[in-house]
Amino acid sequence: MTLERNILLAFLAGAALLPFAVTDQYILHLAIMALFYAVLASSLNLVVGYVGEFSLGHTAFLGTGAYTAALLSTQAGMPMWVTIPLAGLVSAVFGFAIGAITLRLQGPYFVIVTLSFAEVLRIVANNWIAVTNGPMGLAGVGQTLFGDVAVTDKAGFFLIVLGIAAVALYLSYRFVYSNAGRAAVAVRENRYVAQSIGVDPFGTAMQAFVLGAFLAGLAGGFYAHYISFVGPEVFRFAFMATMIIMVLLGGKGTLIGPLAGAVIVTVLEEYLREVQELRLTLFGLIVMAIVLFLPNGLMGFIALRREQQAAKPTLNAAKERTV
Amino acid sequence: MTATTERQPLLRADDLTMTFGGITAVKDFSFHIEPGEIVGLIGPNGAGKTTCFNMLTGFYAPSNGRVRFKGQDITNRKPHAIARLGLVRSFQKTNVMKRLTVFENVLTGHYMASRQSLLATFFPGEAVRRAEREARESAAAIVETMGLAQRMNAPAHLLSCGELRLLEVAVALAAKPSLLMLDEPAAGLNSHEAGTFGAVLKTLIGRSIDALLIVEHNMDLVMSVSDRIVVLNFGRKLAEGRPAEIIENRQVAEAYLGKAAA
Amino acid sequence: MDLFPQFLANGLVMGVFYALSALGLTLIFGLMRVVNFAHGEFYMLGGVSGWFVTNYLGLDFFSGLIVVAAFMAAVGWLVDRFLIERVRGQGEEPGILLTIGLSIFLVNGTLLLVGPAPMKVAGAVAEGPLFFGPIAVTKLRLLAVGVGIALIVGAHLLIRRTRLGAAMRATFQDPMAASLAGIRTGHVYAATFALGCTLAALSGMLLASIYSAQASVGGLISLKSFVVVILGGMGSFAGAIAGGLLLGVAEAMWGGYVSMGMVDVIGFVLVILILLFRPQGLFSIRTERA
Numbered sequence: 001m002t003l004e005r006n007i008l009l010a011f012l013a014g015a016a017l018l019p020f021a022v023t024d025q026y027i028l029h030l031a032i033m034a035l036f037y038a039v040l041a042s043s044l045n046l047v048v049g050y051v052g053e054f055s056l057g058h059t060a061f062l063g064t065g066a067y068t069a070a071l072l073s074t075q076a077g078m079p080m081w082v083t084i085p086l087a088g089l090v091s092a093v094f095g096f097a098i099g100a101i102t103l104r105l106q107g108p109y110f111v112i113v114t115l116s117f118a119e120v121l122r123i124v125a126n127n128w129i130a131v132t133n134g135p136m137g138l139a140g141v142g143q144t145l146f147g148d149v150a151v152t153d154k155a156g157f158f159l160i161v162l163g164i165a166a167v168a169l170y171l172s173y174r175f176v177y178s179n180a181g182r183a184a185v186a187v188r189e190n191r192y193v194a195q196s197i198g199v200d201p202f203g204t205a206m207q208a209f210v211l212g213a214f215l216a217g218l219a220g221g222f223y224a225h226y227i228s229f230v231g232p233e234v235f236r237f238a239f240m241a242t243m244i245i246m247v248l249l250g251g252k253g254t255l256i257g258p259l260a261g262a263v264i265v266t267v268l269e270e271y272l273r274e275v276q277e278l279r280l281t282l283f284g285l286i287v288m289a290i291v292l293f294l295p296n297g298l299m300g301f302i303a304l305r306r307e308q309q310a311a312k313p314t315l316n317a318a319k320e321r322t323v
Numbered sequence: 324m325t326a327t328t329e330r331q332p333l334l335r336a337d338d339l340t341m342t343f344g345g346i347t348a349v350k351d352f353s354f355h356i357e358p359g360e361i362v363g364l365i366g367p368n369g370a371g372k373t374t375c376f377n378m379l380t381g382f383y384a385p386s387n388g389r390v391r392f393k394g395q396d397i398t399n400r401k402p403h404a405i406a407r408l409g410l411v412r413s414f415q416k417t418n419v420m421k422r423l424t425v426f427e428n429v430l431t432g433h434y435m436a437s438r439q440s441l442l443a444t445f446f447p448g449e450a451v452r453r454a455e456r457e458a459r460e461s462a463a464a465i466v467e468t469m470g471l472a473q474r475m476n477a478p479a480h481l482l483s484c485g486e487l488r489l490l491e492v493a494v495a496l497a498a499k500p501s502l503l504m505l506d507e508p509a510a511g512l513n514s515h516e517a518g519t520f521g522a523v524l525k526t527l528i529g530r531s532i533d534a535l536l537i538v539e540h541n542m543d544l545v546m547s548v549s550d551r552i553v554v555l556n557f558g559r560k561l562a563e564g565r566p567a568e569i570i571e572n573r574q575v576a577e578a579y580l581g582k583a584a585a
Numbered sequence: 586m587d588l589f590p591q592f593l594a595n596g597l598v599m600g601v602f603y604a605l606s607a608l609g610l611t612l613i614f615g616l617m618r619v620v621n622f623a624h625g626e627f628y629m630l631g632g633v634s635g636w637f638v639t640n641y642l643g644l645d646f647f648s649g650l651i652v653v654a655a656f657m658a659a660v661g662w663l664v665d666r667f668l669i670e671r672v673r674g675q676g677e678e679p680g681i682l683l684t685i686g687l688s689i690f691l692v693n694g695t696l697l698l699v700g701p702a703p704m705k706v707a708g709a710v711a712e713g714p715l716f717f718g719p720i721a722v723t724k725l726r727l728l729a730v731g732v733g734i735a736l737i738v739g740a741h742l743l744i745r746r747t748r749l750g751a752a753m754r755a756t757f758q759d760p761m762a763a764s765l766a767g768i769r770t771g772h773v774y775a776a777t778f779a780l781g782c783t784l785a786a787l788s789g790m791l792l793a794s795i796y797s798a799q800a801s802v803g804g805l806i807s808l809k810s811f812v813v814v815i816l817g818g819m820g821s822f823a824g825a826i827a828g829g830l831l832l833g834v835a836e837a838m839w840g841g842y843v844s845m846g847m848v849d850v851i852g853f854v855l856v857i858l859i860l861l862f863r864p865q866g867l868f869s870i871r872t873e874r875a
């Protein structure tokens with residue numbers, strides 16, 4: 001617990017120094033994307049790791065956030081400090097509505113219905129031209145932060161996304177290590193025990209789900225301003241695939257896992273940028289390999305090693321006792 | 324005036340009936356538990372004991388009959404809502420959170436005592452920190468009571484069969500129930516361990532819990548801890564009385580003890 | 586109002602296609618409890634390999650269909666032996682993740698090999714409509730419906746009337762007892778998976794002769810198949826057919842009378858409604874399991 005917290009703090013502190021140490025715009029862009037994905041992966045992890053159900057519809061919240069921010073900015077000229085939090089809130093409301101339906105379902109039904117919601121939103125975004133401008137999307141999303149302060153360079157955007165990541169990690173950390181987080185783990189590990197100690201599985205899952213939607217919405221709002229354009233593609237499965245890999249590779253159900261996954265995959269993606277299909281082909285292979293050989297991700301692997309180390313002395317102690 | 328109208332029993336079940344498709348697992352079963360009592364519920368395999376547990380704790384909706392707990396009608400309430408009133412059970416098939424350590428399991432059991440608002444989750448104040456500290460202290464104490472202190476930080480999946488049963492009881496105790504219901508808690512314990520376990524159970528009454536309902540096939544244990552015993556056979560109540568009376572009861576011997584001896 | 590019979594006919598034709606495409610999915614779920622997210626990619630591979638054998642090997646449509654069936658059965662067998670078998674008995678989640686990975690791999694591997702352009706599979710008969718009173722249906726579609734129905738009936742007979750089918754049902758009901766009775770359950774699982782995969786691929790090739798094969802079509806097919814299967818009740822053969830027809834007709838009516846653009850929403854809305862009110866699916870009044 002404290003180890004995890006210290007690693008997270010060190011990560012954020014190190015990241016805060018980056019724009020002062022690096023001026024290369026390309027590297028800053030990579031760092032921005034890594035943090036953006038870190039927020040997304042952490043938010044998905046709240047659902048996958050703490051509700052214990054696999055959502056394939058998390059892009060619904062990313063997209064809702066992105067469209068919310070884009071509309072508020074292009075239609076009402078609102079600055080980022082208003083649009084991004086509102087993007088999170090609107091996504092959270094969507095999360096509540098979608099959760100009310102999907103969290104009654106389990107296993108494949110949950111997977112498919114969450115995916116259906118993302119698809120419905122994509123189709124709506126594509127066809128409701130009056131509001132979303134259809135396939136053309138919303139261009140020219142503003143860059144003002146507040147008043148007439150505009151964010152003009154990558155370093156500025158980096159600090160904003162770092163702020164969002166800090167919020168995301170703080171909220172996730174508080175949730176995971178709270179009584180509510182323990183309840184969520186109880187539901188994930190054993191629904192019966194959870195109920196018999198007074199945990200409401202539905203209510204607990206809803207908290208994690210809505211928090212995940214809120215954070216994904218923040219990420220979406222940021223994305224809209226950073227790219228300055230939002231189209232129906234934000235709901236596409238490609239984003240979902242990337243998020244899944246990050247969470248699985250890093251290790252679901254841990255806070256550091258998705259973070260590590262986001263950084264690794266962003267860098268990997270960049271290496272393979274020229275060859276989109278090859279990249280995704282490899283991603284597919286990686287997903288299969290993780291499921292078969294590293295089912296708890298890198299963090300799970302590390303934890304297992306530490307557990308084995310720790311188990312050795314107790315084994316000896318046990319032997320001494322029996323003698 | 325009967326005793327029940329003067330003093331509310333802690334738990335009272337009337338005419339509980341449960342049918343699965345064509346099978347009637349429990350039929351018109353009525354019984355009650357007074358504060359301070361340890362009640363043993365026994366009966367041959369398939370008699371309907373676990374089904375009763377499931378009806379009392381909201382995991383099954385009874386086909387007929389009512390359950391009252393602390394004067395409230397709890398029939399058809401959700402399991403977690405019933406648990407929050409202070410009725411907590413363990414499961415016959417061992418149910419723990421396998422990947423968590425012993426301590427974490429028991430700490431998680433303190434869920435109800437540490438429930439807090441969403442705001443307090445994200446911005447914990449002194450009250451939350453105190454509740455957390457108390458939960459941790461209490462968890463350690465319970466682990467100690469159940470004799471698992473040496474396994475405090477072992478992941479539950481490394482525990483032996485007997486240790487797992489003890490852990491389950493520890494998790495249930497962590498929920499601070501007023502009525503604790505244990506479904507075959509001593510299965511997998513050897514006779515020495517079962518004896519120690521029985522002694523521990525008796526100390527709980529009045530200290531940690533108000534009353535105990537125990538389902539158990541280990542007759543020595545049931546007979547020594549229970550104040551009163553209810554016998555189920557083929558889903559119906561066959562007999563009820565003090566342990567000595569039940570041992571004497573011919574019908575029970577035929578239905579149950581005789582069969583076990585054969 | 587005059588158009589109603591035509592819409593209905595279009596809907597029923599699409600419905601048969603939907604039912605056919607969903608059959609492999611419901612079979613694999615019903616018998617193996619594997620939720621196959623690579624289903625649409627098997628369908629896609631059927632179309633693409635159909636294009637390959639008819640265009641490059643110069644086979645006629647029906648010989649091509651047989652070659653594709655054999656090839657995809659082998660693919661399905663191998664996928665089961667090397668991937669699915671490793672997560673058997675571990676619950677649903679690893680299977681879901683594994684097949685999601687497989688689907689990402691197959692789509693993009695195919696894109697890498699043949700590119701995103703649509704590929705036309707040479708049909709068995711010439712284009713051109715037939716008229717039944719006010720209703721027009723192209724010959725190609727009529728043939729496809731015929732072949733589709735033949736495949737559905739064939740699969741049903743295979744499961745109900747053959748020794749392999751009996752072994753499949755036995756294994757599904759109680760793997761332990763089946764293996765004690767001398768059934769080699771490993772082979773049965775692989776054969777079931779191969780059968781589901783082949784059915785998906787054959788429907789893919791059949792429909793590619795009407796529309797065209799495309800590397801990226803799998804996602805949509807998977808989704809539609811899931812819709813069909815949930816409408817009818819997961820794992821139910823009859824349910825898949827009913828669900829397919831329902832979806833086909835609902836889409837045709839919506840597209841005909843309301844709006845063309847949002848037609849794809851219908852299925853999802855139906856699924857969401859159904860899971861809200863009848864989580865077991867519309868038609869699963871304890872329907873036979875495949």
Ligand SMILES: Nc1ncnc2c1ncn2[C@@H]1O[C@H](COP(=O)(O)OP(=O)(O)OP(=O)(O)O)[C@@H](O)[C@H]1O
Nearest residue numbers: 343346348366367368369370371372373374375415
């Ligand atoms: N969910 C269920 N569906 C169908 N039948 C059930 C179900 N639960 C229990 N039964 C049946 O009800 C009867 C009573 O079972 P129950 O588990 O309550 O017995 P028990 O007294 O706990 O037995 P044991 O001592 O073996 O634990 C049995 O015949 C059992 O098969």
Ligand SMILES: [Mg+2]
Nearest residue numbers: 372373374415
């Ligand atoms: Mg029992």
